[in-house]
Amino acid sequence: MGNSARKYKRASSAEHRPYVIKGKLVGLKTLHKDDATVATPLFQNMELITYLSTRRRPETVESEAAFFERALKQEEGELQFGIFELKSDRWIGGVSLRDIQPNNHATLGVAIADPKCWNKGYGTEAVRLMVEFGMFFLNLHNVRLGYFGYNARARRAYEKAGFKEVGRFRGTILLAGKRYDDIWMDITRDEVDLSRMWAMVPMIK
Ligand SMILES: CC(C)(COP(=O)(O)OP(=O)(O)OC[C@H]1O[C@@H](n2cnc3c(N)ncnc32)[C@H](O)[C@@H]1OP(=O)(O)O)[C@@H](O)C(=O)NCCC(=O)NCCS
Numbered sequence: 310m311g312n313s314a315r316k317y318k319r320a321s322s323a324e325h326r327p328y329v330i331k332g333k334l335v336g337l338k339t340l341h342k343d344d345a346t347v348a349t350p351l352f353q354n355m356e357l358i359t360y361l362s363t364r365r366r367p368e369t370v371e372s373e374a375a376f377f378e379r380a381l382k383q384e385e386g387e388l389q390f391g392i393f394e395l396k397s398d399r400w401i402g403g404v405s406l407r408d409i410q411p412n413n414h415a416t417l418g419v420a421i422a423d424p425k426c427w428n429k430g431y432g433t434e435a436v437r438l439m440v441e442f443g444m445f446f447l448n449l450h451n452v453r454l455g456y457f458g459y460n461a462r463a464r465r466a467y468e469k470a471g472f473k474e475v476g477r478f479r480g481t482i483l484l485a486g487k488r489y490d491d492i493w494m495d496i497t498r499d500e501v502d503l504s505r506m507w508a509m510v511p512m513i514k
Contacts (some may be wrong), residue, residue: 329390330442330509332434337390337404337442344391344400345370345377351422359484361420380405388447392419392427392435401426404439406452413450415443427462436470438505443509444498444507451497457482458489472496 323343328336352358352368368376380389380403387391389405402421408417417439421432436454443449456463459482472494480488507513 318420328393330438330505331395332438334395334434335401335431335438336393336395337435338393340377340381340389340391340403342374342377342381345373348403348422349373354424357420357422357424360457360463362455362457367393375489385411388443390439392421392431394431401422402432402435403417404435405466406439406443406449409447409449413448415447415449415452417443417452417454419454432463432466433469436467436472438446439495440470440501441503441506444501445503449498451492453495455491455493456499457484458492459484464492464494467494470496471500 324372326338328338328339329426339358349370352364352373355367358364358367364424380387383389385390386409387404387405387407388409389403392399392404394401395420401423402419404417406417417436419432419436419439421427421435431482437470440452443452452474456465456467458477473496474492474494479490481491496509
């Protein structure tokens with residue numbers, strides 16, 4: 310194998326992916342199909358699944374691999390990153406911008422899949438990194454997100470990341486016969502400090 314082939318193999322392997330952005334606690338990397346192996350056991354947890362609008366049942370090896378297959382295509386209008394804990398360089402979840410619109414808004418989704426990593430500030434930082442990335446490199450003006458009324462932790466994390474509630478679809482979420490609101494929040498470009506993104510392109514003023 311030649312030098313460049315070896316370099317390519319290294320860069321495209323799951324372990325050797327570089328960070329696209331780093332915060333203080335977590336960083337974002339592009340997705341890799343091998344992350345599905347780490348994700349599958351974590352997506353057996355019904356508490357985690359009950360917070361998510363994109364999932365309804367425990368994942369099988371095949372369904373999780375299919376989820377990654379779809380995401381890996383990076384379809385137009387969508388951007389997904391893996392969230393990695395910096396101190397262990399370990400995949401702990403994912404963050405995405407979906408429905409990226411020509412008039413510069415998009416919908417954010419986030420899941421820290423490993424419950425051992427909840428309440429450590431990781432989700433707040435991952436959301437901030439994704440918002441800054443979207444506003445800087447994708448020129449987004451507005452990022453919106455929704456959460457289910459029973460997810461108090463998500464609300465607090467989103468508030469810490471600078472999101473404000475814009476409204477709620479009352480009683481649209483049904484769990485064990487009980488109804489909860491589907492609550493939406495947003496953040497606009499003038500509310501976000503982009504200096505961390507400017508530092509990624511040092512030659513450009
Ligand atoms: C929601 C999520 C992204 C938040 O990330 P996180 O790293 O756990 O959250 P953070 O540590 O950044 O912040 C959580 C905050 O909520 C607070 N919190 C935790 N449980 C709470 C509760 N029951 N009620 C109110 N606040 C709560 C924490 O104390 C912390 O606030 P503080 O820093 O002021 O003390 C993450 O927990 C997660 O992915 N959960 C599972 C999937 C999910 O819910 N995804 C979002 C779907 S909309």
